[in-house]
Amino acid sequence: MKADRLMVLLLCGLMIVASSSVLAETRAGNLKEGQSLYQQHCLKCHGATLDGKGPDAASLRVRPTDFHKYLSRVKGELELEVTIRRGQQLTAMHEWDTSLTDQQVYDLIAYIRSAVPRLEMKP
Ligand code: HEC
Structure with missing residues (x-):
């Protein structure tokens, strides 16, 4: 019985290690691709320097995020991913x-986080 339990624990551990390495591989973003996707789709709102001042920004009631702002820089990749995938309700940021x-979503996140690296949260 004890040996069975140990076996189950070992298997679970192995599965976690295996799945996290698979995740790490598939989620790696390509910077160059990300940059060209950004220029194509996001620059008009978020701006060439990611400051939220793209050519279309001035006409929006809720201004596009300035990625240099503290509250944006403390966000992890998953938080950025959720907004890119689902959009931001009641704003021009559609899904x-x-x-x-x-892969294109991961490329975009890699580009954003290389241009503006994440900051540690310090309230
Ligand atoms: C039509 C204008 C527009 C376009 C195009 C656009 N966004 Fe946005 N984006 C916004 C607005 C507006 C917000 C929400 C700002 C707020 O909630 O204060 C936003 C928010 C975000 C956020 C959340 C940031 C944070 O710190 O929470 C991310 C990430 C983001 N956009 C990424 C992208 C990416 C990547 C693209 C291109 C694929 C893109 N956006 C294209 C207008 C735009």
């Missing part, structure tokens, strides 16, 4: 899940 592939 991109239907028009971008998973």
Whole structure:
């Protein structure tokens, strides 16, 4: 009985290690692709320097996020991913899940986080 339990624990551990390495591989974003996707789809609102001042920004009631702001910089990749995929309710940030592939979403996140690295949360 004890040996069985140990076996189950070992198997669970192995599965966690295996799945996290698979995740790490498939989620790696391509910077160059991300940059060109950004210029194509996001720059008009979020701006060439990611400051939220793209050519279309001035006409929006809720201004596009300035990625240099503290509250944006402390966000992890998953938080950025959720907004890119689902959009931000009641703003011009629509969902991109239907028009971008998973890899393109990861490429965009890699580009955003290389241009503006994440900050540690310090309230
Ligand atoms: C039509 C204008 C527009 C376009 C195009 C646009 N966004 Fe946005 N984006 C916004 C607005 C507006 C917000 C919400 C700002 C707020 O809630 O204060 C936002 C928010 C976001 C956020 C959340 C940031 C945070 O710190 O919470 C991310 C991430 C984001 N956009 C990524 C993208 C990416 C990647 C693209 C291109 C694929 C894109 N956006 C295209 C207008 C736009």
